[in-house]
Structure formats: C-alpha cells, structure tokens
Amino acid sequence: xxxxxxxxxxxxxxxxxxxxxxxxxxxxxxxxxxxxxxxxxxxxxxxxxxxxxxxxxxxxxxxxxxxxxxxxxxxxxxxxxxxxxxxxxxxxxxxxxxxxxxxxxxxxxxxxxxxxxxxxxxxxxxxxxxxxxxxxxxxxxxxxxxxxxxxxxxxxxxxxxxxxxxxxxxxxxxxxxxxxxxxxxxxxxxxxxxxxxxxxxxxxxxxxxxxxxxxxxxxxxxxxxxxxxxxxxxxxxxxxxxxxxxxxxxxxxx
Amino acid sequence: xxxxxxxxxxxxxxxxxxxxxxxxxxxxxxxxxxxxxxxxxxxxxxxxxxxxxxxxxxxxxxxxxxxxxxxxxxxxxxxxxxxxxxxxxxxxxxxxxxxxxxxxxxxxxxxxxxxxxxxxxxxxxxxxxxxxxxxxxxxxxxxxxxxxxxxxxxxxxxxxxxxxxxxxxxxxxxxxxxxxxxxxxxxxxxxxxxxxxxxxxxxxxxxxxxxxxxxxxxxxxxxxxxxxxxxxxxxxxxxxxxxxxxxxxxxxxxxxxxxxxxxxxxxxxxxxxxxxxxxxxxxxxxxxxxxxxxxxxxxxxxxxxxxxxxxxxxxxxxxxxxxxxxxxxxxxxxxxxxxxxxxxxxxxxxxxxxxxxxxxxxxxxxxxxxxxxxxxxxxxxxxxxxxxxxxxxxxxxxxxxxxxxxxxxxxxxxxxxxxxxxxxxxxxxxxxxxxxxxxxxxxxxxx
Numbered sequence: 001x002x003x004x005x006x007x008x009x010x011x012x013x014x015x016x017x018x019x020x021x022x023x024x025x026x027x028x029x030x031x032x033x034x035x036x037x038x039x040x041x042x043x044x045x046x047x048x049x050x051x052x053x054x055x056x057x058x059x060x061x062x063x064x065x066x067x068x069x070x071x072x073x074x075x076x077x078x079x080x081x082x083x084x085x086x087x088x089x090x091x092x093x094x095x096x097x098x099x100x101x102x103x104x105x106x107x108x109x110x111x112x113x114x115x116x117x118x119x120x121x122x123x124x125x126x127x128x129x130x131x132x133x134x135x136x137x138x139x140x141x142x143x144x145x146x147x148x149x150x151x152x153x154x155x156x157x158x159x160x161x162x163x164x165x166x167x168x169x170x171x172x173x174x175x176x177x178x179x180x181x182x183x184x185x186x187x188x189x190x191x192x193x194x195x196x197x198x199x200x201x202x203x204x205x206x207x208x209x210x211x212x213x214x215x216x217x218x219x220x221x222x223x224x225x226x227x228x229x230x231x232x233x234x235x236x237x238x239x240x241x242x243x244x245x246x247x248x249x250x251x252x253x254x
Numbered sequence: 255x256x257x258x259x260x261x262x263x264x265x266x267x268x269x270x271x272x273x274x275x276x277x278x279x280x281x282x283x284x285x286x287x288x289x290x291x292x293x294x295x296x297x298x299x300x301x302x303x304x305x306x307x308x309x310x311x312x313x314x315x316x317x318x319x320x321x322x323x324x325x326x327x328x329x330x331x332x333x334x335x336x337x338x339x340x341x342x343x344x345x346x347x348x349x350x351x352x353x354x355x356x357x358x359x360x361x362x363x364x365x366x367x368x369x370x371x372x373x374x375x376x377x378x379x380x381x382x383x384x385x386x387x388x389x390x391x392x393x394x395x396x397x398x399x400x401x402x403x404x405x406x407x408x409x410x411x412x413x414x415x416x417x418x419x420x421x422x423x424x425x426x427x428x429x430x431x432x433x434x435x436x437x438x439x440x441x442x443x444x445x446x447x448x449x450x451x452x453x454x455x456x457x458x459x460x461x462x463x464x465x466x467x468x469x470x471x472x473x474x475x476x477x478x479x480x481x482x483x484x485x486x487x488x489x490x491x492x493x494x495x496x497x498x499x500x501x502x503x504x505x506x507x508x509x510x511x512x513x514x515x516x517x518x519x520x521x522x523x524x525x526x527x528x529x530x531x532x533x534x535x536x537x538x539x540x541x542x543x544x545x546x547x548x549x550x551x552x553x554x555x556x557x558x559x560x561x562x563x564x565x566x567x568x569x570x571x572x573x574x575x576x577x578x579x580x581x582x583x584x585x586x587x588x589x590x591x592x593x594x595x596x597x598x599x600x601x602x603x604x605x606x607x608x609x610x611x612x613x614x615x616x617x618x619x620x621x622x623x624x625x626x627x628x629x630x631x632x633x634x635x636x637x638x639x640x641x642x643x644x645x646x647x648x649x650x651x652x653x654x655x656x657x658x659x660x661x662x663x664x665x666x667x668x669x670x671x672x673x674x675x676x677x678x679x680x681x682x683x684x685x686x687x688x689x690x691x692x693x694x695x696x697x698x699x700x701x
Binding site (some may be wrong): 001002003004005007008009031032088136137138139180181182183223 | 259261262263264265266287298299300304305306307567568570628629633634637657658660661689693694
C-alpha cells in the first residue's frame, strides 16, 4: 500500500530495461518497496539489475518476458498472471519504448509502424488490463513515461514524438476515466535524458539524467500528481513552444 | 475513503448496516478483498479503509440496550460516539471511563484502537473498563466476549484494529462524575527535565494529567511545557448558584475550518508563533480553575473539520511511547524535531501506567504525540529515523495514528505480534478481515 508520505511496497515495470525505469525502481527500493517485477523483451538481460535490487533490500524480485509486439490476449494473460502471483501493485510503471531511426522511419512504412507499435499500440493493450486490475484493487498509480517530444512533434523526431503523443493522450484520458476509482494515472514528461537510447545524439538544452527523472517521478507519486516534467522548467518551455507559429517552430534548431 | 489525516485515499464499497444481523450477513458474505468496520473516521491513517473491498460503517448501531444507573454500567451499540455516551450518562452522574483527545470516536473504534485518555497513568485504557462486548466474526457469527470467559478473543480484539471481527455492542463500566466541570491545576515547566520531574512527582495525585509540549523550542527551552492536571469537580466545588443545575456534556461547534486551504499554511514559523503564544498565555501556576469538560478534554472538537487546515497534502500524527528509563530517546526525538524545525503543532506529552498486551499501544512510559503536515520536506526519512530510535529504546508507535511505518519494524515494536496473529487467525481463519493498514504493514501475516 502507498503510505501517507507516498512510499510504496510494490512496483511492476513494463519495459524493465529502461534506464529511467531502473533508476526509479532503485529509488523506490531505497525507500521501502519490496516487490519488484520487471517485464521486458529480454528478461535474461535484467538478471544483474534484479540481483542489485535484491541486495538493496527488495525481497520479491522477478523478471518476466513482455514484448510490446505480442497481441492483446498475451498482454492480458501476462498482466493477470503477474497480479495473481504477487498480489496488489502500488505502481505500474510503463517505460517501454524505442527511439527508432527517424531518417529511416519517415521513408519506410514498416520501420515507422514498428516505432509506433512498440511505443503506443503495444503498451495500450498492456495498460488496459493493468487499469482493470487496479480498479478492482481500489488503489494504485499507473505511471506512464511520456516525453516532451510528444507535446509538439518536431521535425527531427516526429515518428517517435507522434507515438509518445498517442501514449500521452491515452494516459491522460485514462486518468480521467479512472477518477474516483482510487487509481491515479501519472504522466511523466522528461526532456532530453542521457541514456543508452540517446547516446551519440547532441544533448538538447535542459538535458537531464535518469536519476533526476526518477526523483521527479517519486515526487509526483507522493503528491498524487497527474503530470510531472523533468526538469520542471520544461513545463514552461513547452508551453511557449506549443503556441509558436509553425513557420517559426519548423526553423528552430532542434 | 481516507483517514483523519486525509492521506492515501482508496476506494471501497461502503455498507451501512443498521443492526448486528446485517453486520453478520455482510461479514459472512466474504468477497475477495475482505471487509473492515469503520466508525467516525478519526484514525489518522488507513486503519478503517479497505481498498477494493468492503467497509462497514457502524455508526448506525447506536441503541442503548441497558443502563444500570445505580451501578454505572451501560450496554450500547458500537456505533455510539464517546460524546454521545457522555451526553447520555452525565445527567445521571456517570461519565465515560476513558476520553481520548477527541470525543468523536465510536465505542467500536475505541475498542479497536484500545484508546487511552488523560487518566491512563491511573486507570488504564478503554478496554480495561469493559465488562463484555459482542463480536461478529466472518465465519463464526456473533459471540459475547468477556475478559474472563474468552481472554484470548478479548485481548486480541483490544487494540486489534478491527481485524478480529466487528464489535457491535459493548458493556462499559462508567466512572462517577457529579458535575460537568473539571477542576484544573495548570503549571508551566521550563524544559523537558522539569516537566518529566513534575509529572513523576505529582501525577499520582491527579486523575487526569497531560502536558502540552513545545516541540519547536530549542536549547535551554527544549521541551518546555504547560502541564494541566485535574479531576472532575464535585458539586461542592461549584459556585453556589450552579450546584443544582443538571450536568450536561456539550461539544460546542463554534468554528468550522474552511475548505481549500493550501498545504503549507501551518509552516514552521507560523507554528513557532502559535506555540510561543500558547506558552506565554498559560499561567505559570494556577490551582483549582474550573473548566468545562470539553475545554479540558477535547479542545479541538470545537473546530469542525480542523484537519482541512493542513491543505490537500493532509497531515499525520506521530505518536510514540518509550518505556520509563528511556527518557534520552524522548529527548533525542525532541531535539530532532526542533533541530529540523519541523512544524509540530499540538504536541502532547503524557505518562502511561500499566498496559495491556498483544497489539494494545500503551506500555508504562512516556508518550508523545505530534501533528505534522504530510507535505513537509523529507518527512519520510526523518520519521523513519525516529522509528529506529523508538524501536531501539523498546518503544513503539501507535497503529491508530500510523500512516507510514516501515513494516520491518512492526514486530520489534510489538513483540507479541506473532501470538496476536495466531489468535486472530483463530477468529478469522479465512482471512476475511482486511484493511489498508493491515496490507501496508502486513499486520495479518501469512501468505
């Protein structure tokens, strides 16, 4: 159960390989989380992370296979199985995602579709059964890792941005649908984060780290917030960018 | 649904049974996520909520089945509040044996938390004054439990946080009270040693004793307090003209806290100023002042919904007890509170006498209760540290107030936890009684 100060017992991560997710889970375990399930496409690659979490004090750590490309039935089965075996989850952290190769994706339908499938469609079919289970347990938070890139699609990464925009909109709507059920949806919108996913790219202004995003996420969980930005200043930056005329926005160097 | 602290709300199906048969039926019904009884929702944390399950609001069970006016024995529905009980009995010269800091708790809640009052050092906790209660268990229907007849069921239910069954009726031994006034002696204590010393020396001479303590005073003033002690005034002690009026228990509702107060209003500077004013206003020494019952026992009941003053983030109360001899731990807690300028308003220090066992909170020693805004910076690790201190001193925190204890410390604080779990399992073998508190602390144990 989440306590009065926002600390939690249990977390399920969809996309357990995400560096931001792992940083968040580490921070939660350092507080008092004891049950951690990491669902990822290649669970075997997470054994070191799982071991580290056990050492840090988590008593119930499991890695399971989750592929965003699987069909909706498989996702529903996976979610039911995990909830049945571990009991309540205080948080489901939705963190799976790929950046894709923008240059390829904007000229290759299959590549573009793969990005959208992984970042949006494949997550939606996993989020819905999680929401159902949480509705039944009467408490919990679904934390969805979005991005500022979904706030207004940019020339340089609009395939990724549009997939995240879809996920972001879905999460917001779901949050409204779940109002009054005891379940909250938290949308996390980081800016440029230094991770493997962005390695080799030029860092954008206000670039941040997985640890900072984790910190913002924990704060959002404690406050019962609907949206957090990391760093917080991006909220205002994006507010300006969102209203910028297209011809100007297109010419911005980003 | 949330507790008085307005933190960590969850959703449950609310039932409002009107009699014991209905309670029996609902509890027997099971349901995957269990059920828990709820009274007036004055537990600060999550004791009376049950995410995804059922919550039985028992405030409809308020009948008075029997009142032996000659002996001061009353049998009432568990949903009756202590205020209502006082209102009913005082005109007949009787008074509830234990009055907690708010009179807005039900008899059932008072049993589930085994509440204490300002007379604990002499007269123990609420369950020490029960002749019997009727307990509805999920599997076993309704049974009469007395301390002699079923000591295990009685002991496990006293302070058992509602997890042994739903109490639907109780027979309470009242105490005699001739008037609706308390004769109060007030004195200021300049620091912690002073107040502890005054309480140690003088408490036994008073039925009621409590100290308001300034948790923001530092250095030489650490632990400065206002000590208030007294007993029910006798008729002879009232002014001549008032001796023949019928005593009554009134809880005037003069104020109501507004909605929409932002979190952070009760900041450290604000609380420091309030504490300073309170301390200065109190007389250095005053004897025999006559105060109305509610002013002495439940000053905050006059402000409706005062928990709203803490804003949307809510509040929590941290209440600890450390045994006699562990005064250093108490001092360290105060040093930490004042050192970090935690806005601890309304802090109360009191001496406990002999305790019960199992999950009942009081043990002989010093208890300190402080209200803190839940949104205060880095409060979680701070309170975790205090827990460590308290546990290391063989003390404990109060489950009725708790909303954030680390579950690993529970057994250290309540060494009879295992035994309680066994007794509890005997009363509820299917594990149908559940609350968010139980889930959060893994109170019930097992798989």
